[in-house]
Amino acid sequence: MSDSEFKPVLLGRVGRPDSQTLASYRADGGYEALAKALKMANTEVIDVVKASGLRGRGGAGFPTGLKWTFLPKDVNGPIYLCINGDESEPGTFNNRVLIEEDPHQVLEGIVISSFATRSTTAYFYLRYEYGRCYRVLKQAIDEMYANNLLGKNILGSGYDLDIYLHRGACAYICGEETGLIESLEGKRAWPRIKPPFPAIEGAFRRPTVVNNVETMACIPHIMKRGPEWFQTMGIPKDANNPRDAGSYGPKLYCISGHVNKPGLVELPMGITARELIDKHAGGVWKGRSAKAVIPGGISMGFMSSAELDTPLDFNGPGRVGCLGLGTAAVVVIDDHTSMVDVLYNACRFFAHESCGQCTPCREGTAWSTKILERIREGRGKLSDIDTLLEISSSIGTIPGTTICGLADGAAWPIKTAINKFRGEFEEYIKSGRRSESPVLAGAH
């Protein structure tokens, strides 16, 4: 399917009058997928999701159906589904739009997924700052209870489910799945060591699945239109790489930064950054060109202007040294912007958000911020550049020195900024210049 033929799926109802109401959702065929799923065996639902090739939209791109099969077969007592709506990755706002504009699409996905995973309780962990989302969701959930879409014996199927809406604790780390679980339990969102993985011991030490909001939104469509339909979109598996799971389905790209038309667009997975900027975001602002592009939230690092033809699927950004697709939040940085300032801003964010458990992350993020602060004050040394690189290569789960991926996310902007823009850093330090410009938008 080409981009021009593509009709929005997840955003299909956005902008319609009363798109948040149950009545309008039902009028558009809502909850038919649920009715269909409830007539199947839960394992059959998992098989459909598996066959679709759906991969998690929360950042790591883990195959959703496969994750569900990690739950133990024989479980005495509850299994929980946690919905990750903490959406805090800078530049990311697709969960917000999905919830605010079409809550029932997400909620239908949650009921189907809960059924598939044998959960009778789902926790919706919502970023605290999303007040409107909270109100919209609350209303939608009330409507569901009133219409036998939640509670006991849903649609006469014998299946029971309760959804609890939980407002988050205002920290980026609450989005890391085990940080989320700890926070849900009322504790500091300190990510847990693994194993045990949440599928074995998650919320309240019970088997648990954590899935992103956008992942949930895909589920009703897959149930209704079939896994083959889902695979008509996106980039197929690399036949030469047995470990590649492909990048199928529609994807929400959040475009922000120095473009003429920032916003949320839905496209088949795999569009290039250049097309996204030029065709869908009105090009770089003020007639300038892009110096760097963040492919999927600041944790993924930077693509240089030479790398803009990289497809934004699960594999593309990795091929140009980025951490991955992340949240597909594309942030464009124009050629008038100093990479020193941009990197400083990124480092400051991670220093602020590091939960502080692991020494390498806690101290490494703060130290890199201090170094960049000093460079921006005109007191940098050339050796700082290598110190920054050394810090970035020694923090994170990839070298194995931290508990969670926040530190990898802190490392990648440093690595890619310095490897791809080293000349600019050297020139800046040698000039002894001080940064007058304010840093980019605040860390939250």
Place this chain on the structure above:
Amino acid sequence: MVKVKVNDIEVDAGPKDNCILAARKAGVEIPHYCWHESLSVVASCRMCLVEVGETKPDGTVAMGPKLVPGCQTPIKEGTVIRTDSPKVKAAQQMTLELLLLNHPLDCSICDQAGECYLQDYTYKYGKAHSRLDEPKLQRMDKYHIGDQIALFTDRCVMCTRCVRFTREISGTAELQVVARGSHEEIDVFPEEPCNNKLAGNVVDLCPVGALCSKDFLYKKRVWWLKQAESVCTGCSTGCSISIDQNENKVYRLRPRPNPEAQGHFMCDEGRFGFKYIHDERRLSFPKLSAALASGIESQRKTTSANFAPDLNFADLWPTALTKARQKIQDAIKADPSGFIAVFSPFMTVEEAYLLAKFIKGIHEKARLVLGPIPSLGADDKYPKGPKGESPADGKVKFTIRAEKCPNRLGVEAVLKHFEGSVVRIESIAQRPNAHAWYIVGGYASGWVTEAIDKAVGTPSLLIVQDIFPSPLSERADIVLAAGSFAERDGTYVNHAGLAQSANAAIRAPGEARADGRILMELAGRTGLFNAMALRKEIGSAVPELSVLASGDLGDQGVRLVRFAKQAAAAAT
């Protein structure tokens, strides 16, 4: 047992060991901060990073691609651990450099210096300089964090051992982490200091000089302290401890890990309750009543209350002990069953044995009686629940026992052997029918109740062996100034039948003597008091104490047969 390889050294490790424990068995240290055997694993400090691999069936070794925390990583047959590769060394250096970024490096005024894991690891695994050019973070010290503990905030390495202790062991959860990232600090809630009865342990747990004991603060450099392995006599738990002393003064007690006794910890009552041993009111010289002392040639006069009048300094002990032996023998011969020897539950097994054997050797009808067993409230069990409630059976991690003495079981075993049964002093206090008494004290505080005082009355012979003056010592014919727990060698049997040996750390004050030495001479036995030799003798003489026969009880002690059987039965 599983076979693992640590830096090419083959070793048998326990199936539940993590890499740190397995490496320890191979004699290889994996440096660590956050991990502690008695606490949950958080794997956050990342000091313990190692490379781990497995041995494939064909004998080849496949090393994992990443560094892993040795504390969190289990082992299995064929696990290969490397702690000396360039990758591991670089990670150790980096972790230490990062930990030192905001560390004040005020070792010169830090109490922990000399026993600090930040110093030691930096020396062994770190690099000599820091690349930090920016100002260090500075935070307020928190003297208010507990009555006994102070927090030097900047020295903290955020290992959270202290926090986990208050959550998992004391259950009182006073300590918290506040703020985030490098601004994190340990803190308490306002007006809720960390004052639980086990709080002092967080000072031992703290691997650096962040949490310090106010009691010990700035009193002594730790490298001047000498350790003696001993046993706390505060209650019948009998925590294994180390007595840290310098120049005959005890500065602190610390728990010595002993899974057989109490585990890793001790309570604050025991930890800080030793001060009485340096109380200036202690009996420091033997004393003879004026009647007994008269007729002894005087060479020097003194006015001190502690001196028997007109007695030569050097003659004090020989005179007192010779007189005591003679008087005891005379009194027993005159009316054997009118003689009562009172045994204290603070006596060691050896002391009890020496005294019992001596008395019964004179006449078997002389009576042996057990002195008061101090007891306070009920056993205090930890971790406490959210409302301060006791943990369920099976979940208990520490108990402060109501029985406030170390050796009731040991002394009772001796009494049963020599007397046939244990007669409590309370049971004969109404009608003691005694004309002569030999009374052993050694309690930490006043123990002579009105009832005991009355029961003893004014007999024809009263000999008191004690550490503090009492109504009894005031009117005794002979007072033998004895030793406190820190001054004695010997064996205590705790509530669970564990016989542990204690070693003297200091000398008794003034001319006072450890009880064992007093009793050896009193009994007219030749040679010096030697706990090891006596244990061998006791082991073959007293069946219930047969496990003492080896003489050496090791540093974890040995369980009496009866209790070992019970424990084995309970385990199956």
